Amino acid sequence: MRWACILLPQLALDSVLRGRADPDAALALISGTPQRRVLQTVNPAARALGLRPGQSLGAAQALSRDFAMLEYDPARIERAQQFLAAWAYRFSSHVSLHYPRCLLLEVESSLGLFGPWPRFEARLRDELNALGFRQRIVVAPNPAAARMLANVHDGLAVDAAGLAEALGRMPIERVGFTREVASAFARMGVRQLQQVRNLPRESLAKRFPQDVLRHLDTLLGERPLALRCYAPPDRFDVRIELNFEVESHQALLFPLRRLTGDLAAFLAGRDSGVQRFTLHLEHRSGEDSSLPVGLLAAEREAAMLFELARGRLEQLQVPAPVQAMRLVARDLPAFVPQHRELFDERPQQSLPWEQLRERLRARLGDDAVLGLGAVADHRPERAWQAAPVARSETLQQEAPRPAWLLREAQPLREFAPRILAGPERIESGWWDGGDVRRDYYRVETRGGQRAWAYRRVGDDGPLQLHGWFA
Structure with a gap:
């Protein structure tokens, strides 16, 4: 097996800076x-x-007062580490938080999916940088060795043959011994781990606690390290405290982008999507402002989630300055990616229908975007009705029907059009006073347009144009 250790040397600072619009201050x-x-x-x-x-x-403060101060919050660090574990779960089913400020991932079984280790490592670094976390990454045959090598290395990948040599060069104070044990070795003139390995085990057992030999065996892979693997939660709940009270929608977009980006990373780790989430705006006094965001289908793309939440947020009248933002998602169904063509024939700036639909609903409101629902009626003008998009369905008819149906039929101003098919008789509506008796034809005009026209049964007048075929 091969284990990767992702050490997060400034987790406390990164967990704060990533939520600030001015991280360089x-x-x-x-x-x-x-x-x-x-x-x-x-x-x-x-x-x-x-x-x-x-x-x-x-x-x-005697040196300078040009710096901001925040409380060192261990709870925030724990939340950040849990979030990163959820992110890492996307790459490996064995993720552990055994050591503080680091992630342990079993990567041997993931190389077939994510490519050779250099490519896999580059992807991990790119995503961590995008999330705002600095890192050091080391790969070793066992998790304990990977963790200790990360104390002095970054980007190192060792196999079983080179593990003993890599560990042997490690400074004695950086291999995980307690401070008392490391000091005792230093007084003996022992500076590197290889020198410890050269000492007789019987002497080490007499002069040092049993934990020393156990730890040494664990580093060399001769003794397994018991790990508790991470299991992703069934909900997403992340809060960002703002630097100051915010009154404008524009200033809320940066933390909103960070929250939706974190949600997308969390969903990718669980291999799920989100269909409903709530954005809470916290105020100094009074109740929080809640902004529910609902989707017609499960999604997890960060840019799309941000645009949908942004569209809803810009319509909200904020009653008071905002001190913090919180995003809660409990409805996390399985995510089924949309079928895509190998070669995308859409223009570069166009959007898939699903994304355009959700953006329109976010901007205009749920009731402003409608679909078509089929009605069990043979009369063409009554065979469909407007319906909410969630309940609309694809109109399927056995006989060909035009894509553009006129609101009211009008005389076909065409001399002797070419008849392609027909007549198709439609008789219906005698029970509700809307009786129709028509013979429909598919015709082609001299200009090459294809139309749907009818003549009332028993009427020798001109054809009545009712629709155009695409």
């Missing part, structure tokens, strides 16, 4: 007691001001 996450506030982590812009992790808030 100076930012520090702070923690500690009210009496002593300490900088937990800072972004590069804050480092340029002289700020460092572990610095007291007072000392940092």
Whole structure:
């Protein structure tokens, strides 16, 4: 087996920056007691001001006040790690959160689907960068070795033959031993893991806890590491707290794009779609503003979900400034991709009908977009009716019918048209006062147009034009 470790070295910072419209502005996450506030982590812009992790808030503010502060929130970090596990579940059925701030993926069984490891790795990095998370990725024959090698490597891929050598060069303080054990080895002059392996096991067993030998065997793949695999939840619930109170729709589009993008990544991991979700706008006082978004069919494309939510949001009158946005999706049916042709013959700027339909519904309202429903009536003008798109159906008729039916028939202004088929007699409607008795013909005009015309039974007058064939 081959395991990939995706180490997230700045998960706390990335989980905050990805929700900000200005990620390059100076930012520090702070923690500690009210009496002593300490900088937990800072972004590069804050480092340029002289700020460092572990610095007291007072000392940092003495250097500069041109930086934003947010509370270091372990719950936010946990939510981000759970979201990334849901994303990674798309690539492997064995995903584990055994170690903090990293993902473990069994990738051997996924190479046949996603290609050789260099291509697979590039895809993982591209998607993580798009989601806003920095990463280091290492592949090794077992998950423990992959995790420890990620402490000092990025992009390394080792097989079973080269594992011992790669681990042997690792600094002793970076291979997962406790601080006390690493210090004891350092006092003995042991600097690399290979030097530990060269020591007699009996001596190690006497001088160090049993965990040392167990951990050493686990790194070398001689002892299995028990992992608890991740199982994706049955709902999506993500919240983004805004930097300040927002009153305009335009300022809400950035967090909305991030939420819908996260929803799309979550759905891809579960191999499902979404047919209904709710966008909550949180205010300082009063109830949240809820914005339900419903689709006629399950979808999971990020751009489409964003456009639909955006169309609904722009129609909403926000009653008060917004402090946070939350997206909740519980209706997650199985996703069946639409059948597509190998060569797309549509113009480059045109949209598939499904996407155009959903955009129109989002912009104009659910009742503004209608379809056609069949009615059990032989009279052409009564054989269909407007119906909501969700309940409309494809009109199928045994006899050919024109695509364009005139509202009222009118005399066919054509001298001696060519008759292609007919007559087809339609007699119906005697029971409701709308009795019709007509003989229909398919005709062709001198200009090559094909029409549907009729003559009333017993009437020798001109043909009445009722529709045009496409």
